[in-house]
Amino acid sequence: MESKVNVVVINPKDNVAVALVEIKAGEPLVGVAGKELTAKEDIRRNHKVALAEIPAGGRIIKYGESIGAASRAIEPGQWVHTHNLKSEDR
Amino acid sequence: MGFQGYSRPDGSAGVRNYVVVMSSVACANGVVQAIGRELPEVKPIIHTEGCGRGLKDIAISTRTLAGLGKNPNVAAILVVGLGCEFIKAAGLADQIQATGKPVEFLVIQEQGGSRKTARLGIEIAGKMLAQANKLKRQEFGWDKLCVGLECGGSDAMSGVSANPMVGKAADWLVAQGATVILSETTEMIGTEKILAARCPSPEVAKRLFALIQEQEKQTKVLLGPLAGLVISPGNIEGGLSSIQEKSLGCIIKGGTSPVQEVIEYAAAPSQKGLVIMDTPGSDIYSLTGMAAAGAQLMIFTTGRGTPAGFPIAPVIKVASNSQLFERMNDDMDLNAGKILEGASLEEAGKELVEFVQQVANGELVKAEINRQDILSIHTVEPAF
Numbered sequence: 092m093e094s095k096v097n098v099v100v101i102n103p104k105d106n107v108a109v110a111l112v113e114i115k116a117g118e119p120l121v122g123v124a125g126k127e128l129t130a131k132e133d134i135r136r137n138h139k140v141a142l143a144e145i146p147a148g149g150r151i152i153k154y155g156e157s158i159g160a161a162s163r164a165i166e167p168g169q170w171v172h173t174h175n176l177k178s179e180d181r
Numbered sequence: 182m183g184f185q186g187y188s189r190p191d192g193s194a195g196v197r198n199y200v201v202v203m204s205s206v207a208c209a210n211g212v213v214q215a216i217g218r219e220l221p222e223v224k225p226i227i228h229t230e231g232c233g234r235g236l237k238d239i240a241i242s243t244r245t246l247a248g249l250g251k252n253p254n255v256a257a258i259l260v261v262g263l264g265c266e267f268i269k270a271a272g273l274a275d276q277i278q279a280t281g282k283p284v285e286f287l288v289i290q291e292q293g294g295s296r297k298t299a300r301l302g303i304e305i306a307g308k309m310l311a312q313a314n315k316l317k318r319q320e321f322g323w324d325k326l327c328v329g330l331e332c333g334g335s336d337a338m339s340g341v342s343a344n345p346m347v348g349k350a351a352d353w354l355v356a357q358g359a360t361v362i363l364s365e366t367t368e369m370i371g372t373e374k375i376l377a378a379r380c381p382s383p384e385v386a387k388r389l390f391a392l393i394q395e396q397e398k399q400t401k402v403l404l405g406p407l408a409g410l411v412i413s414p415g416n417i418e419g420g421l422s423s424i425q426e427k428s429l430g431c432i433i434k435g436g437t438s439p440v441q442e443v444i445e446y447a448a449a450p451s452q453k454g455l456v457i458m459d460t461p462g463s464d465i466y467s468l469t470g471m472a473a474a475g476a477q478l479m480i481f482t483t484g485r486g487t488p489a490g491f492p493i494a495p496v497i498k499v500a501s502n503s504q505l506f507e508r509m510n511d512d513m514d515l516n517a518g519k520i521l522e523g524a525s526l527e528e529a530g531k532e533l534v535e536f537v538q539q540v541a542n543g544e545l546v547k548a549e550i551n552r553q554d555i556l557s558i559h560t561v562e563p564a565f
Contacts, residue, residue, distance in 0.1 A: 096523040101345050101433070109341050109420070111521050122523065137337040138420035154345075154433050156375050158426035171422070178423035 096122040098140060102155035107139040107171050114140070120168070131168035139171040151176050183357075184326065184541035185318040186253075186477075190281030193253035194325040196477045196541040198316055199224045199493050200309045201258040202302060203250065205273050205286075206231025206266035212289060213261050215299040216306055223306050224492050228558050232266040235562045239267050243276075245447040245558050248473030250277035250284070253325075254493045256313035257283035259306050261298065264290030283309055318543065324358035324453060326541060329471030329479040329494075330434045331364065333464035336484025336501055337419045340430020342529075343482035343501035343517035349530025350480070350537060351455070352436035361455050362444075362471045363435035366396040367462035371424035372432055376457070380440045388443045392459055434482060446559050447473035464489055465557040468496065478541060480533070488512040489555050490548025495540050498547060499533065512547050 098108035098120045108123060114134040119127070123142060134140045139153070145165040150157040159176040169175075186194035203226035204213045210227040217225035226249060230242040250258045250273065258277060262270025270286035278284045285305050292298040330347060332339055351361045369376060373393040380386035401408045421427045441452035443459070447470045450456045458474060460467040468479060468491050479494055481487075484501040486509040500506035503518030515536060520529050540546055 096521070099341055099521060101341065101526070135420065139422070153426060154429040155437070156372075156425070156429055158429060159423045172420065173417060173422050176422045178425065 094119065094121045098122040100124070100142065101153060104152055104155040106141060106143045106145055106150075106152045108142055110134040110136055110138050110140055112136055129168050131166060132170050134170050141165045141167050141169045141171050143167055183320060183322040183324075184538055185543070186321045186325065186541065187256065187316050188319055188321075189253050189256075191279075193280075193475070194321040194477075195253040195256065196326070196495065196543075197254040197493065198256045198313055199254055200306055200313050201226055201250065201255050201493060202306055203246065203258060203260050203273075204228065204231070205246065205260055205262040205268045205270040208232070208263040208266065209261040209270075209289060212287075212295050212298050212302065215295070216259075216261075216302040219299075219303045220306055220310065222310055224554070226492055226556060228556060230558045230560070231262075231268040233564045234267070234560065235565070238560045238562050241446060241560065242558050243268050243273070244445075245469060245473040246273050247276040248447050248449065248475065249469075249493065251280050251449075252472055252475055252477065252493055254477050255282065256316065257309035258285075259302055259309065260284070260286040261302060262286065262288045264288045283312065285309075322358065323354060326354070326478065327360040327362065327450070327474070327476045328354055328537070329362045329364065329468065329474075329476035331464055331467055331471075331479060331481040331496075332368070332431055332434060332483065333481065333489070334483045334485040334487040335431075336505075338501040338518070338521060339482055339484040340427075340433065341501070342520040343484070343499045344430060344434040345526055346517045346520060346529040346533055347434040347480050347482055347499060348436040349526055350436075350533040351434065352438055353530065353534050354537070355436065355438040355454050358453055360450055360453050361435065361438075362450065362458050362474060362476055363432060363455060364458045364460040364467045364471055365431065365462045366392060366459050367400060368431035369393050369428055369457075370397045370400065372428040375425070375429070376432065376440060379437075385440060385443055389440065389457060392443060396459075434480075444474065446470045449475050461559055463557075465555050466559040468494075469556050469558055478537065480537070482517070486512060488548065488551060488553050490546070490551070490553030492554035492556055495546045496548045496553075497533075497536065497540060512551065512553075514546050
């Protein structure tokens with residue numbers, strides 16, 4: 092049985108996806124084309140989860156554009172938010 | 182293939198065929214409404230402006246009212262003025278006449294009161310209706326269509342489902358030669374570099390950059406300590422991590438096309454493709470500005486749900502989630518919520534394009550069925 096979609100990737104260039112439901116650590120991310128990923132930590136609903144390795148200082152891409160830089164290295168399946176994303180210019 | 186519209190003498194194409202009765206000043210609203218009661222087929226346009234304002238606001242209101250009269254969805258128009266106001270009925274009629282469509286005006290003080298003016302207005306508008314009803318739809322290319330984009334009553338999913346779905350349709354329309362207006366300068370704060378990089382002309386990029394920065398300054402002055410709700414750091418609790426992320430979720434509804442032009446509120450675009458209009462984020466003001474610029478149709482995304490429509494243009498409502506689509510089905514036309522249930526963005530975009538074509542061809546949207554005819558003209562200074 093196919094599991095229900097739990098993340099959305101908005102642009103194919105994106106390295107983060109949006110959680111549609113509360114995702115627990117260890118659960119698979121369903122909705123990412125061509126990739127098998129698992130949540131490394133709990134992801135709250137509407138929050139972001141990394142789809143690829145992002146080095147410290149690397150761009151975090153959503154909508155195909157940079158929404159900020161990684162303030163530390165981020166692994167696929169990790170939660171992405173203000174604790175590891177630094178906004179630019181402001 | 183394009184759409185079936187109504188041919189206008191200036192070469193433009195209406196997706197609706199309205200006879201409008203419009204007041205040049207708020208004092209004429211009663212007469213406009215009296216004509217509208219007698220002739221339900223007529224579209225009355227009433228508003229709060231036309232007098233008692235400074236030069237900046239008089240210029241904006243004049244441009245807006247003349248622009249609404251020029252909109253291709255208007256077949257013919259009767260302008261009703263009082264007589265002693267700043268924005269004269271004759272002046273508006275004169276500007277609208279440049280399109281070649283039938284235009285008449287009446288002045289209440291000259292006609293000798295409201296009942297006499299209404300009686301005469303009913304006669305004039307009745308004749309206009311008889312003429313307009315003879316027009317038949319004919320085929321036009323997408324280059325004759327101008328679509329305005331709006332989001333309001335947004336939720337956390339607006340930027341995930343509905344706005345990206347509209348963005349797909351916007352890209353398709355631009356590729357077909359249509360004009361698409363992205364509005365709401367407040368929602369662009371933080372994305373000035375991203376948007377400026379999408380302007381083929383350095384002048385347009387410079388103007389856009391300055392416009393968004395000025396809007397950020399103004400927002401800080403207007404909202405004071407509350408400015409943080411609009412400007413950074415985004416909606417932290419809701420999972421938005423930066424102002425760029427929040428604003429990208431709004432501007433994605435314009436798609437990814439180059440930004441051809443930046444226009445003032447209610448000013449007609451001179452370019453095809455994606456253009457940006459400087460409007461407030463407040464929905465009704467923004468819809469009015471885009472309709473005055475000539476948008477014949479508007480697409481409006483919402484997450485919490487809003488019934489708002491516009492008197493002279495269909496407003497397509499796209500719900501960001503299935504719960505809203507079901508709960509407020511009276512007001513919602515399409516459901517972007519299916520994207521959150523596994524449907525592809527491409528498919529959703531195609532569905533919207535098909536619906537845009539049906540609506541352009543005459544299918545009524547929910548806001549039209551509900552007669553959600555709401556209009557507000559943007560002002561920048563106090564009344565006196």
